Amino acid sequence: AQKITQTQPGMFVQEKEAVTLDCTYDTSDQSYGLFWYKQPSSGEMIFLIYQGSYDEQNATEGRYSLNFQKARKSANLVISASQLGDSAMYFCAMRARGSSTLGRLYFGRGTQLTVWP
């Protein structure tokens, strides 16, 4: 079974500073994908970044980067130069790569990020 653990219920960061949101995962699969989503108070889940288990480079998307440490089974999200609009709930998620599981993500409990001026 797949399990995602986010140990930080809440994080605070000052505007323009960088912040790291922690995520560890547990799986016996060799092939899997890791995702980060942002959920503002409106409810929509917004895709941020993806990392495949066989990708050698850490994924980056603008101000978001994923610090992937396979041996430690961690996939931390780094947000550089935080903005007030980054305040939201952030979810780490994992998907096994079998064809029958493409739409099934396992989510962590989330980290509520608050950016202050």
Add this chain to the structure above:
Amino acid sequence: KAGVTQTPRYLIKTRGQQVTLSCSPISGHRSVSWYQQTPGQGLQFLFEYFSETQRNKGNFPGRFSGRQFSNSRSEMNVSTLELGDSALYLCASSPGRNTGELFFGEGSRLTVL
């Protein structure tokens, strides 16, 4: 192009009633998944449909069902509603490729009284 559209956005039902939620995926996407989000249980997978076939199912009672139409639009139904069914129901679509991310809608917020 248009994103994932879910209707209705908000609804209130009473115990024992049934409800049907609708999801229109992004054009060209053939996979639709449904998730339930509650404060107590977090985000839980309900089921996934691909080309009108249920491909995967989460651990929910039979009161929760779904279907997908030939145009990839999907509906989920919950019969005999219970108070614990109050939740945000999220729909996600994807092209179906192995590395494709899931695109979520804004959700349908169901309140059961």
